[in-house]
Amino acid sequence: MYRPAISRPRVLLVVSHPSVGAGIETILRLERRYDVRRAAKLADAVALARSWPADLALVDALVLRRDGRAELGVSSLILAASPAEAAAAERSVDKPKGWVAKDAPSADLVGAVERLLTPSAKSEAGSLALFGVGVLLVVLAGLLLYLIWIAIA
Numbered sequence: 001m002y003r004p005a006i007s008r009p010r011v012l013l014v015v016s017h018p019s020v021g022a023g024i025e026t027i028l029r030l031e032r033r034y035d036v037r038r039a040a041k042l043a044d045a046v047a048l049a050r051s052w053p054a055d056l057a058l059v060d061a062l063v064l065r066r067d068g069r070a071e072l073g074v075s076s077l078i079l080a081a082s083p084a085e086a087a088a089a090e091r092s093v094d095k096p097k098g099w100v101a102k103d104a105p106s107a108d109l110v111g112a113v114e115r116l117l118t119p120s121a122k123s124e125a126g127s128l129a130l131f132g133v134g135v136l137l138v139v140l141a142g143l144l145l146y147l148i149w150i151a152i153a
Contacts, residue, residue, distance in 0.1 A: 009117045012054035014045040016063050020102070024058065024069050024079075027106045028113070042067035042143065049073055060102075061089035068092065075116055093095040 011034045015021035021038050028034045037052055039045035040059070042063060049072045057072045059115040061080040064070065072095045078099040080086035086099035 008035045009031055009056065010035045010037070010052065010054040010115065010138075012045060012049060012052070012057040012072065014057060014063055014070075015060040015079065016040045016066070017060075024109065027109060032111055034113070042070045045072060046070060051069070056113060057093075057095060058113070059089070061085050061099075064089045064092040070094070075113055077116055117151065 011028055013021060013028070013036055015024060015038065018040075021040065025036050025038055028036045033090075033112055035089055037048060037054070039048050040063075044124075045057070045059075048054075053072050057071065057074050057076040060077050061078055064078075065088075068129075069092045073094065075095045075097040076090075076093040077097055078086050078089045079133075080099050081102055083099070083129050090096035090099065092134070093135055097116050098112065100109055
């Protein structure tokens, strides 16, 4: 399936309660950064995940408890009431990436989504960069010794 190079991240929301689902969907849509689709059942979510490739799934732990295991093929953030509920629900998805409280402030929810969608900026220095830093340190140490020698002489 063709996806343009510049697009909004796609979030698949799997929540069975209509009001809770609508509330979370509204929070994400107000950010104007996400393309959101919602499913109330795991079977619908799996079908939607196959036809609409999401970047992240927000899955309610209650849906997993009721409907069983989900193979969404995408990183999943669990919506749970407690760490224990989240731990149990994470075993029911194929790519769990953490959890967020259902009653979390909207900034915490959006922050959790952003952390999963934004790749970490870790980069290790290559051997050429380390060699360059070493040469620079040797040159600076030589210059410092030269300046000390001139000051003494």
